Amino acid sequence: GENVEQHPSTLSVQEGDSAVIKCTYSDSASNYFPWYKQELGKGPQLIIDIRSNVGEKKDQRIAVTLNKTAKHFSLHITETQPEDSAVYFCAASKGGSGATTKLIFGTGTLLAVQP
Amino acid sequence: KAGVTQTPRYLIKTRGQQVTLSCSPISGHRSVSWYQQTPGQGLQFLFEYFSETQRNKGNFPGRFSGRQFSNSRSEMNVSTLELGDSALYLCASSLYGRTAGADTQYFGPGTRLTVL
Numbered sequence: 001g002e003n004v005e006q007h008p009s010t011l012s013v014q015e016g017d018s019a020v021i022k023c024t025y026s027d028s029a030s031n032y033f034p035w036y037k038q039e040l041g042k043g044p045q046l047i048i049d050i051r052s053n054v055g056e057k058k059d060q061r062i063a064v065t066l067n068k069t070a071k072h073f074s075l076h077i078t079e080t081q082p083e084d085s086a087v088y089f090c091a092a093s094k095g096g097s098g099a100t101t102k103l104i105f106g107t108g109t110l111l112a113v114q115p
Numbered sequence: 116k117a118g119v120t121q122t123p124r125y126l127i128k129t130r131g132q133q134v135t136l137s138c139s140p141i142s143g144h145r146s147v148s149w150y151q152q153t154p155g156q157g158l159q160f161l162f163e164y165f166s167e168t169q170r171n172k173g174n175f176p177g178r179f180s181g182r183q184f185s186n187s188r189s190e191m192n193v194s195t196l197e198l199g200d201s202a203l204y205l206c207a208s209s210l211y212g213r214t215a216g217a218d219t220q221y222f223g224p225g226t227r228l229t230v231l
Contacts, residue, residue, distance in 0.1 A: 032218060043119075043205055043222035044158075089158065095218035100171050101146055101209050103220065105158035 002027045004092050006106025013080055014114050021075045021109045023090035032095030033066060033073045034103070038087045047088075048075070051095075080113045087111070117142065119208050119223030127229045133194040136226045140187050140208030146170075147189040148220060149181060152203040161204075164189055165211055193228075201230045 003026040013019050025033075031052035036044035050057045050064045050073065057064050063076040077084055087110050091103040120139045128134050140147050149161040160173040164183035181191040187208075193200055207220040 034219070036222070041224075043224045046219065046221060049219060091158075093218070101148055101163055101207075101211070101218045101220055102160050102171050102173075103148075103150075103158075103207075104160070105150075107157050 002104045004104050004106040006090050010110045012112045017080055019077045019080055021088055023073050023106050025071050025092040029094050030092040032093045034091050035075050036089045082113050082115050085113045119221055121206050121223040121226050125227045128196050129231050130196055132196050135190055135192045136204055138189045138206030144208035144210050145187055146209045146211035148207045149191050150205045196230045198230050203227050
């Protein structure tokens with residue numbers, strides 16, 4: 001069945017260091033991979049996404065890489081800041097024009113950035 | 116542009132009661148999805164609506180139902196509440212259609228349901 005595994009479950013880094021979160025998906029038909037950041041008491045906020053026709057995407061301090069062959073995708077945050085502390089979720093879907101928007105989520109990573 | 120809004124933000128109910136949650140999508144968005152978030156099960160897909168029709172449904176019992184109105188606003192209903200239904204219920208909206216990024220989902224703040 002559809003499944004997304006996410007590691008690690010918790011990650012503690014010093015301010016200024018980099019953080020990497022990794023996900024593996026099971027459904028080879030998945031073609032859309034968003035990452036969400038969820039702060040306490042709030043809904044998930046989209047921070048970056050990538051589609052299967054792209055291997056890497058970057059937005060300032062955040063980057064995502066995708067390896068379709070291995071069915072892996074990763075989130076990279078550079079120069080971490082205390083405000084990056086939150087729970088991060090990866091997700092996968094068979095999205096695309098006119099397709100379902102159903103997301104299968106990973107179990108989340110609690111990132112703590114120590115000042 | 117206003118984001119996804121959900122009402123109410125907090126609800127306390129007792130076992131056996133029913134509850135209705137409301138979601139207003141981002142203006143112009145035509146698809147609404149619902150997710151349940153619990154510490155034990157994480158984020159799980161409930162259902163997806165487009166053009167007042169349910170397009171997809173997750174693995175939840177029939178006590179969970181939903182609908183979408185002609186203005187794209189959506190409601191979900193849970194009947195005969197159980198203790199295990201305590202969760203954060205999240206609504207997400209997307210543009211939907213055959214344009215790039217039309218499936219990108221934006222979440223609301225959620226409704227925190229507590230069943231006593």
